[in-house]
Amino acid sequence: MTNHPYSLPLVQDGQTLLSIPDDQLIRRFKIKNKGKSRDVNDPIPELKTILKEWNKTITDYYVHQLRENGVSHVAHAYLPNRSIQTNAQAHLHSPIIQFDFKGFYDSCKFEYFKDALGELDPTLTGQNEHVIERMLIDRNTGGVTQGLPVSGALAGLSLIPFWVELAKNLPENVRFTQYSDDLTFSYTGRTPSGFTVAALTQKIYEALRKTGLDFKLNADKTRTQKAQYRKVTGIRINHHNQTTPSREDYRFLRHALHILSKSDDLEQELAVWGFASKSAFVGKVSYMRSIDSTGKIDRIIMKYRAACRKHEIFTTWIDQAYKKSAFA
Numbered sequence: 001m002t003n004h005p006y007s008l009p010l011v012q013d014g015q016t017l018l019s020i021p022d023d024q025l026i027r028r029f030k031i032k033n034k035g036k037s038r039d040v041n042d043p044i045p046e047l048k049t050i051l052k053e054w055n056k057t058i059t060d061y062y063v064h065q066l067r068e069n070g071v072s073h074v075a076h077a078y079l080p081n082r083s084i085q086t087n088a089q090a091h092l093h094s095p096i097i098q099f100d101f102k103g104f105y106d107s108c109k110f111e112y113f114k115d116a117l118g119e120l121d122p123t124l125t126g127q128n129e130h131v132i133e134r135m136l137i138d139r140n141t142g143g144v145t146q147g148l149p150v151s152g153a154l155a156g157l158s159l160i161p162f163w164v165e166l167a168k169n170l171p172e173n174v175r176f177t178q179y180s181d182d183l184t185f186s187y188t189g190r191t192p193s194g195f196t197v198a199a200l201t202q203k204i205y206e207a208l209r210k211t212g213l214d215f216k217l218n219a220d221k222t223r224t225q226k227a228q229y230r231k232v233t234g235i236r237i238n239h240h241n242q243t244t245p246s247r248e249d250y251r252f253l254r255h256a257l258h259i260l261s262k263s264d265d266l267e268q269e270l271a272v273w274g275f276a277s278k279s280a281f282v283g284k285v286s287y288m289r290s291i292d293s294t295g296k297i298d299r300i301i302m303k304y305r306a307a308c309r310k311h312e313i314f315t316t317w318i319d320q321a322y323k324k325s326a327f328a
Contacts, residue, residue: 006061010121013050014131020044022134026145041147047135051149058153061120066156071163076233077179078152085243085291087179088232092241094186096230097200100221104181105151106143107215110136112158113144152180158213166207171195179233197222235291245288245297253285254300261307282313 017025027042043051063079066072076087101107110133117132118124124132136154138145144154159178166176171192176185185200194200201217208215230237236244244250256273263269266278275281289297301314302321308314 004061004064004119006057006064006120008054008057008117008120010054010117010132011123011128013054014135017047017050017135018131020046022139025135026138039146041138041145043145043148048149051135055149055153057120058150058157061116062153062157065116065160069160069164071160071167073175074163074167074177075156075159076177078156084179084233084235087177087182087184088235088237088243088291090175090177091184091186091230091232092237092243094188095191095224095226096232097185097195097197097224098222098232099183099185099200099204100218101181101183102216102218103141103143104215105146105155106138106141108144108151108155108158109142109214110144112213113154116154116157155180161211162207162213162215165210166203169203169207182233184232197224238294240294242293244292244294249288250296250300253288253297256281257300257304257307260311261304264310266311266313278313285314 025044025047027044029040029042030037031040042048059079062075063072066075073090076082076084076090110129114124114129136144136148136150144151163178170176171187171194173188173190173192174185174195175187176183178184183204185195187195194203201222204217225231228237228239236246238244252273256269259269260266270276270278270281273281275284285297285301289301292298298321301308302318305318308318
């Protein structure tokens with residue numbers, strides 16, 4: 001058992017929810033986005049409060065385990081100072097091969113992370129296990145419930161043995177990262193032998209078999225990408241090896257700011273573009289700025305700074321940018 005400074009009264013906290021029936025712990029509903037519907041799981045407030053507190057300790061323990069096993073560079077989801085941006089940046093100067101795990105959370109069984117929880121709470125044995133399992137596992141799938149505050153960290157803890165095993169069997173110049181269900185490979189220097197979809201697929205399944213994990217790849221989403229056609233966890237990498245939003249998003253922003261330069265009714269324009277609020281629009285553009293290393297998003301905002309000031313969007317950033325340029 002690994003020595004670590006983390007402990008969590010899992011069963012003690014979980015006992016408070018025993019009076020609530022299993023089918024009432026999670027509210028389940030569907031939402032539509034771009035014509036597609038997806039299932040959403042929302043834990044009741046009592047469960048969400050407990051799991052948010054647990055997540056702090058579980059995530060600390062997850063970080064510790066990543067470091068102890070030498071795979072801190074692999075994981076980029078649900079971790080401090082990690083994001084889709086850091087995940088994409090790990091693959092800037094190379095062609096990439098990307099895989100997707102099918103039914104990722106549904107495949108993440110309680111037994112995969114039970115030992116980790118046992119280290120955090122030694123009382124998690126025998127009859128106590130069902131108290132925690134009913135809080136974490138989706139009874140419809142048998143896997144961890146997607147959308148819980150702890151789902152990402154528990155899935156990552158489950159995958160650590162797989163990452164360790166996979167790394168052992170790859171050429172030294174092949175690197176890989178994982179963000180939730182996305183597993184991405186690239187390389188440094190010369191193209192290594194075996195850098196093909198078929199060869200990597202075989203190594204992935206060998207590592208899963210050796211570690212006793214029953215995850216499956218979604219072959220329909222496996223892809224090889226080069227040059228400006230690379231896209232990692234939603235972030236494009238251009239031919240200059242810079243991360244950037246999609247051309248569609250950039251063209252939309254340019255069009256939107258042009259319209260706003262002529263319009264006095266922000267709410268009306270946002271409704272036409274399908275945004276529920278000003279904050280939703282600002283959030284989308286702020287996300288575009290956060291993943292853009294080319295500077296083109298900032299430049300288009302500065303070009304239309306008068307329109308931004310008129311509608312009171314990005315004014316703080318524009319003022320700060322002006323100060324920096326004035327005294328540079």
